[in-house]
Amino acid sequence: MLALNSCTEEDHKQELPNVVQQELDQVRQSVIPYRDLKKAIAAGYDHEVTGYRAQMGYHYLNAALLDDKFELQKPEILLYAPYGKDSMKLVAVEYATPIADIRxxxxxxxGFxxxxxxxxxxxxxxxxxxxxxxxxxxxxGIFAPHNTKLP
Known part of the structure; x- marks a missing residue:
């Protein structure tokens, strides 16, 4: 549910149930070590699969996690955006499950x-x-695919 407090984009706020907020807090806690890209790579998020995608960032896949299960604290992909001159900042996680027959x-x-x-x-x-x-x-919204705060 999206609650609009005014007509400016900056004021759009997403009201989520408490249980979803708690799940998101669990995700945030689980990815704290991966705020450091080097630690994420060492933990298996070592396949940068997209290059920079506008309004998303760089996608780092942990191929060992790619299966048909949604595991709250084990997202398959971590998204990073350039931050400052020489560093990357974790901005989001992405869950992914394979589709054998796209048709x-x-x-x-x-999911949540x-x-x-x-x-x-x-x-x-x-x-x-x-x-x-x-x-x-x-x-x-926290689950939107794109984030306009990123170029």
Missing amino acids: NPPAVPE TGKDDEWEINTEFNLWTLHAWVELENTH
Whole structure:
């Protein structure tokens, strides 16, 4: 549910149920070590798969996690954006589950509690994907695929 407090984009706020907020807090806690890209790479997020994508960042995949299960504290992909002159900042996580036959995709994966998450089919990689902007506020909602705060 999106609650609009005024007509400016900066004031858009997403009201999420407490259980979803708690789940997002668990995700934030689980990715604290990966704020350091070197630690993320050492932990298996070592495949940068997209180059920089506008309003998303760089996608670092942990291929060992790519399966048909949604595991709250084990996102398959971490998103980073350039920060300052020589560093990268963790901005979001992305969950991904493979689609064997893109012409006949399986049902939307189970994700966060409720219906607020926004799974999308990615035809480039044949995946169901879900973004969660746990490290950078997104005025379009925490589960929106793009974040206009990034170029």
